[in-house]
Amino acid sequence: MSERIDVLIxxxxxxxxxxxxxxxxxxxxxxxxxxRDWDLGGILQQCIHPGFGLRTxxxxxxxxxxxxxxxxxxxxxGVEFRTNTMVFQIDRENNTVWTMNKERGIEALNPSAIVLxxxxxxxxLGAIRIPGTRPAGIYTAGTAQRFVNxxxxxxxxxxxxxxxxxxxxxxxxxxxxxxxSVEGVYEVMSWPGGLRRNIAQCLDDYGIPFHLxxxxxxxxxxxxxxxVTVAQVDDYMTPIAGTERYVExxxxxxxxxxxxxxxxSRMAGVDIHPVTGGPVVNDLLQTSNPAIFAxxxxxxxxxxxxxxxxxxxxxxxxxxKFAAGKITSAMRIPVKGGENVRLYSxxxxxxxxxxxxxxxxxxxxxxxxxxxxxxxDGTELYSQRLRYARPGEMNxxxxxxxxxxxxxxxxxxxxxxxxx
Amino acid sequence: MSEERKFICVSCPLGCGLTVTLDDAGEVVxxxxxxxxxGASYARSEVKDPRRVFASTVRVKGGKLPVCPVRSxxxxxxxxxxxxxxxxxxxxxxxxxxxxxxxxHNVCGTDADIVASRDLEAV
Numbered sequence: 272m273s274e275r276i277d278v279l280i281x282x283x284x285x286x287x288x289x290x291x292x293x294x295x296x297x298x299x300x301x302x303x304x305x306x307r308d309w310d311l312g313g314i315l316q317q318c319i320h321p322g323f324g325l326r327t328x329x330x331x332x333x334x335x336x337x338x339x340x341x342x343x344x345x346x347x348x349g350v351e352f353r354t355n356t357m358v359f360q361i362d363r364e365n366n367t368v369w370t371m372n373k374e375r376g377i378e379a380l381n382p383s384a385i386v387l388x389x390x391x392x393x394x395x396l397g398a399i400r401i402p403g404t405r406p407a408g409i410y411t412a413g414t415a416q417r418f419v420n421x422x423x424x425x426x427x428x429x430x431x432x433x434x435x436x437x438x439x440x441x442x443x444x445x446x447x448x449x450x451x452s453v454e455g456v457y458e459v460m461s462w463p464g465g466l467r468r469n470i471a472q473c474l475d476d477y478g479i480p481f482h483l484x485x486x487x488x489x490x491x492x493x494x495x496x497x498x499v500t501v502a503q504v505d506d507y508m509t510p511i512a513g514t515e516r517y518v519e520x521x522x523x524x525x526x527x528x529x530x531x532x533x534x535x536s537r538m539a540g541v542d543i544h545p546v547t548g549g550p551v552v553n554d555l556l557q558t559s560n561p562a563i564f565a566x567x568x569x570x571x572x573x574x575x576x577x578x579x580x581x582x583x584x585x586x587x588x589x590x591x592k593f594a595a596g597k598i599t600s601a602m603r604i605p606v607k608g609g610e611n612v613r614l615y616s617x618x619x620x621x622x623x624x625x626x627x628x629x630x631x632x633x634x635x636x637x638x639x640x641x642x643x644x645x646x647x648d649g650t651e652l653y654s655q656r657l658r659y660a661r662p663g664e665m666n667x668x669x670x671x672x673x674x675x676x677x678x679x680x681x682x683x684x685x686x687x688x689x690x691x
Numbered sequence: 692m693s694e695e696r697k698f699i700c701v702s703c704p705l706g707c708g709l710t711v712t713l714d715d716a717g718e719v720v721x722x723x724x725x726x727x728x729x730g731a732s733y734a735r736s737e738v739k740d741p742r743r744v745f746a747s748t749v750r751v752k753g754g755k756l757p758v759c760p761v762r763s764x765x766x767x768x769x770x771x772x773x774x775x776x777x778x779x780x781x782x783x784x785x786x787x788x789x790x791x792x793x794x795x796h797n798v799c800g801t802d803a804d805i806v807a808s809r810d811l812e813a814v
Contacts, residue, residue, distance in 0.1 A: 309755075319760035319808060321744045325703050333746055333762055335809035339790055420748055423758040448747060448776050467706030471699035472743065476769070575704060664704075 277594040278587065279368055279382035280304040281358050281535065284313020285576050286567025286583040287388035288341045291350035293587025294386070299594055302587075303351045303382075305358055305370060312338035313390055314413070315576065317420045320441055326577040337576060361385070363540035366562050383594035386586050387536055387550065387558070387565040391529040391572055393438075399527060403489040408496030412438040412526040416445070425449055427522030431499055432456040433487050437465035437574075439526020444473035446522075454518050455480040457487060457501055459508055462635050464526070464663055466574070487523070488515065496521050529572045539563055546614045547571045553602050553619035554626035554670070556586035557593070561601045564590045571616040571629060574665045578629065598623075604675070606644075609687025611636070613662065620684060622675030628668040632688050636660040640690045644668045646681045660688045693720060696738055702729040709734045742766035746808070747779050749794060753813050754786030760808045761794060767803040774799040786813035 277299040280287045283306035294302040310316065315323070318334030325331050328340065345352075353372065360369040368380045393411040410418075410426055416438060418424040428451050432439045435458040443453045456474060461484050463470055474481050482501070488510050489500035498519045502510040531549035541558035542551040549570040550558040556566050566586035567579040592598045602619040606628060615630035628644070637659050644652040652674050660666055668686050675681065693714050700707045705726065711734045712720040722734040736742060744766050748758035767775055775798050784794060788811040795805035 316809070319748065319762070320746045321762060322704075331744070333760065333808045335760055336762075336790065339809065420760060421756055421758065423748065423750065423756075448745075448772070449780075450776070466704050467699050468701040468704065471706070472701045475699075476743070 274380070276301050276303050276380055276382040278302045278384050278386060278590045279380055280386040280388055280587070281368070282306065282313065282388040282390060282569070283308075283311040283352060283354070284388060284390050284567065285315055285338065285341065285579045286390065286569070286586070287313070287386070288338065288345050288350075289580040289583025290386040290388055290564075290566055290587030290590070291345045292341070292348045293584035294591040295348040295350055295587075297588040297591035299591035301351065302349070302591075303353060304345075305356045306352060306354045307357045309354050311342050311352060311354065317413070317417045318441075319420045320445070323576050326575070327580060334576075341580065358535055361535050361539035363538065363560075366539065366560070383562070384590035385539075385563045386590045387533075387539075387541075387563060387569050388567050388583060388586075389532045389535060389569045391531045391568040393525070394528040394530055396525060401487055401490055403500075404492055405490070406492040406494055406496045408492070408521050409490070409523045410525070412436070412442045412524045415522075415524050416442055419445055419449060425451065426524075427451065427496075427520075429454060429520045430522040430524055431487070431501075431518055431520040432524045432526060434458060434525060434527035435464040435470075435481070436526035436528060437469050439524060440465045440469040440473040442524055442526070443479050444477065447477045447479070451522075453477070453479045454520050455482060455501075457482050457485045459484065459486040459504055462662060464528070466663065486510065490523070491517075496523055499523060529568065531569045531572065533569060536565065536569070541565070544616070544618060547616055549616065551602070551619075552617045553621050554617045554628075555589040555598065555600075555621055555623060556582060556617065557589060557598070557601060559602065561599065562593060564593070571614065573629065574663075578665075604681050605683045607683055607685045609685050609689075611660075611688050612686060615686060620670055620675060622672050625672050626670050628670065628686055629665050630668060630686060630688075631662055631665055632660045633662065635662060636688060636690055638690050640688050642666045642668060642686070642688045644670060644684055644686045646678055647683050647685075648678065648680060650674070650678050650681070652684060656691065657688070698737060700725060700730045700733050702733045703727075709737075711735075711738050713738060741769040743769050743772060745772055745775050745779075745803075745805075747776065749779060750783040751788065751811060752783060752785045754788065754811045755814055756811060759784065759788045759811045761805050762808045763798065763803040764793075764806045765803050767798065767801050771799050771801050775801075775805075779805060786811055
């Protein structure tokens, strides 16, 4: 007979810690957060630069400072944490969660509700095919970030960064501050992956060259990386002959995207969205398995940790409601993405509470445009004017519950961004 | 003759494009492109006395991690950042470290303190 747990949360990063707080505030008796690391905070432990929490705390904190505040709130709220604990299986038949811990051994937990908050992983070198050798000196930007910021190692002296995701931009500045040189940042797309302010404060401030529509086409070096060939690409991302250039470097950092980490979600049998790579969820952040909720970068990769924490609070609160028998409904009105929508979450709206749908455009719109939501019967649920819309910056569609309730015959909702 | 300077605001994730107009004496005449008051004050500071928050690590003796993250509590003059990197690199502290603990007062003669940005227990 296993112990009674109302809400069990997997992962103590920003989403999981917030989910714990949300569940306790909603009245769940026993809320346990499992964490495989010895310490709480997830990836924000290594994000030591400022830029977090402006919306939540009205000041810019570093990652560890941001988590410190949330962890304190969680302790005050009575959330239980179990560190050094790995979840290695979730049985889909009865939602049994199997955990492993040095002191406690192997345990089977049967919580009333589960919140998945495992976050995401970086796309590795294997995800893009670069010809050439495979020497030492090639890291994902986040691995290098962990080396420098938590383990006290420098990955190299002369770096090239492939991809312009925020972690890569932040690491460019970090390498410079630690005395290395950064030869350039190369982005295959014609727009930056990261925020404009990070281009300004991490690259422009230090004169680091930033090349759009350019990629690494060959890796050189036997034991240690000696250099890379870079080339410009055409509109179909094919390298243009004659534009190749050799760049000497001993380190190549990859900032080429993040993928939600859903091995456990798949075991648990929840539906995974083919585009987001995360669980399909409704606006309660409930998955296709009604007892399992999900929040944060495990669902869709967000720009801001403030959003991750907000979603964690919502998922935790709804998991607590489910554990108390106050929610049953699974998925309800499907949301469809319009022409210029690459991905979005949640994919269903219940209308039980006001909700936010987060989305990214496929192509940048550099003119005035509007983001909107419209039902199949033509009712406009939301419309907001924007000065621009860019793939690197998420847009929000806010849906009011009473507007959904006022139209009981809706069979779907379309969201999109169009020029005005 | 007035001068126009254009740059991206780094005060928040929006990253507004700012245009600052200066008169002959180098005084700010106007700020355009900002969407909030933080942006206006960033623009003024950026042309007169550019500053950045500095964040790095210091070596730790006897801690659960070999390094502890630190930051400048307030933005430090941009021109002093490389001096500050060297001062911070030279520092080693003993565990335990408390979040907010001042590790260097007025680093490199600036008005900014270097403080720890996490708790770090001793082993």
